[in-house]
Amino acid sequence: MGDLFWPGDERAGDLASEVAWLxxxxxxxxxxxxxLARAGIAPGTVELTGLVGPDDLAEVAHVAEGAGNPVPALVALWRERARGLGAAWVHRGLTSQDVIDTSxxxxxxDAAERVHRExxxxxxxxVVLTHAHQGTLIAGRTLTQHAVPTTFGAKTAGWLTGVLDVADSLARIPLPAQFGGAAGTLAAVVELARLRGVADPVAVTTTVVADAASALALRAAPPWHTTRTTxxxxxxxxxTGTDAWGRIATDVATLSRPEIGELLERAVDGRGGSSTMPHKRNPVLSVLIRRAALTAPALASTLHLAAALAGDERPDGAWHTEWPTVRELARRAVVAASHTSELLRGLRVDDARMRGAARAAWQDLTAERRSIAAFVGKAPPDDDYLGAADAVITAVLARANAYLEARQ
Structure with missing residues (x-):
């Protein structure tokens, strides 16, 4: 896939595409x-894979307008094209929201797994950058102005903390299946089980839900049709990811300004140039990462708004709002993650320029030290005034190493 409106979109492949959703x-x-078949409710099963393909999607999308979602059109095609005892049992006991939510x-x-790899x-x-530049002096800047000395390793340790926080957030996300029937009571499955002579229809229905969820490697959960926490x-x-990556990209873009020149994106043929200004070397990866960081929060906000308006036992419009929003957020996050990985792998650090700029501004950078010394009535020592920077870096690196060992 590609998208003229979102350069780099092809990095997400077919993730969250129509074909992937099908x-x-x-x-x-x-x-x-x-x-259903294993529980003895359906008389058999049939293979659904391949019965409906990409060539059918345009017609399914057209017919979907009549129901407000694509599932009824798909079910009609599956039942029509399947052969065997189980053909008529496709979708029995489910509702459209079960299929859409779980899919x-x-x-x-899949998106989370892609992000985990990145x-x-x-x-x-x-980790490599932080080790290499733990002692590389750089001017600390607050509110765009020189503040106190720090090290580039301390800065990258801050970036690293943000990335590790993303990993923690992704590890905690819930991944439940959605099987609830028309209004979240599973009444249709229970009734089908009763009519098929099952001794304990409710217990068997619970088994069916757990079995189907397990087959998808998802967690069995009570129906959550209008509880949109997932x-x-x-x-x-x-x-959280686009925030962390955007912060990195913002620092890189700022420090790659010609008047600063402390960082530079790796040179790649065809990237970052200008047709009329040959001197240009635009930080394109940083620009594209910042684009995602600027747009992703609004997509998450849409999902929160939809969750707040998910009324009754099936939302009227709020649910439908989620589908394209989820698609855009998933793809944009994966693309931004890929851009950030490439940015960090190829980042060029001009440590001599960092040190030179810090030393040139040393009187300003150590003004805080002199004011503290004056307060206590002692002369300031003559060192780099880096406080506990090494200890902070060591703690972050220990956390990173634990993460890497756990992911082996």
């Missing part, structure tokens, strides 16, 4: 049908 919905329906969770899990890459790069939690974790 595949995820097939998996959900298949897991449910198989579970979106599957796609978001995070591992980023942590590895940042999507807001995943969105918040992804935005």
């Amino acid at each position: 595949a995820a919905m097939v998996r959900v329906e298949q897991a449910w049908l198989d579970a 979106l969770v599957l796609m978001l899990r 995070l591992h890459d980023q942590v590895t790069s940042l 999507f807001t939690a995943i969105a918040d974790a992804l935005v």
